[in-house]
Amino acid sequence: MNFKMKQLLKNTAIILATVLLLSSCGSDSEGVDLTKPTADIALTRESGVYSPGSSILIDATFMDDTALKECQVSIASLRSLKGWDTDWDVEMHKITLSGTEMKLSGTRILEDIPTDIYYGDYQLSFKVLDEANNYTIYTIDITIN
Numbered sequence: 698m699n700f701k702m703k704q705l706l707k708n709t710a711i712i713l714a715t716v717l718l719l720s721s722c723g724s725d726s727e728g729v730d731l732t733k734p735t736a737d738i739a740l741t742r743e744s745g746v747y748s749p750g751s752s753i754l755i756d757a758t759f760m761d762d763t764a765l766k767e768c769q770v771s772i773a774s775l776r777s778l779k780g781w782d783t784d785w786d787v788e789m790h791k792i793t794l795s796g797t798e799m800k801l802s803g804t805r806i807l808e809d810i811p812t813d814i815y816y817g818d819y820q821l822s823f824k825v826l827d828e829a830n831n832y833t834i835y836t837i838d839i840t841i842n
Contacts, residue, residue, distance in 0.1 A: 730829035734761035736768070738823055738835055741803055745839045749812045753821070753839070757801045764828040765794035770806045775818040775838075794825075816842045 741754040759765050770790040790807050806821070823835040 730763045730827065730831065732762045732827075733831045733833045734759060734765060734825045734827045735833060736760070736823065736825045736835055738837065740837060740839070745837070747810055747839060747841050749810050749814050749841065752805050752809050753807060754803050754805055755801065756803065757823075759794050759799045759801075759825055761797055761827040763797065765796060765799055766826045766828050766830070767794050768792040769824040769826070771822045771824075772807060772819055773822070774815065775820060810841060814841055 736757055736759045738755055738757040741756055747753060757768075759768060768791070770792065772787060787807050792801070792804070792806075817840070819839050819841060821837045821839060823837075824832050825835070826832045
């Protein structure tokens with residue numbers, strides 16, 4: 698076999714191996730969940746104004762194309778978001794979710810608002826996760842006075 702023929706066979710083998718490798722890569726990623734979950738979250742108190750000692754309740758619908766996991770709820774004052782000391786240091790609250798759609802009605806989030814809290818504007822944050830750890834963050838502003 699001459700040199701040109703060997704080179705042609707070698708190039709053909711390289712091209713064939715590359716095509717096979719590229720075509721096999723596509724099948725591994727077909728089962729990966731890349732879609733973020735969604736939610737429709739509303740306060741039960743339309744005004745969004747709360748007083749110390751009261752509870753914050755929500756109505757919500759959570760959705761995902763594959764499987765929901767949880768919703769992580771936290772709160773921060775707009776003062777603390779600007780770098781000032783936090784006014785209400787509360788642990789993040791987790792709501793366990795399941796299925797592809799889950800509805801909540803009148804669900805209490807966080808702990809009751811402390812009686813010695815600073816009045817002012819606060820922001821609730823809802824991080825909705827699915828089983829693949831895709832997430833979407835929603836925020837709702839409230840006022841405490």
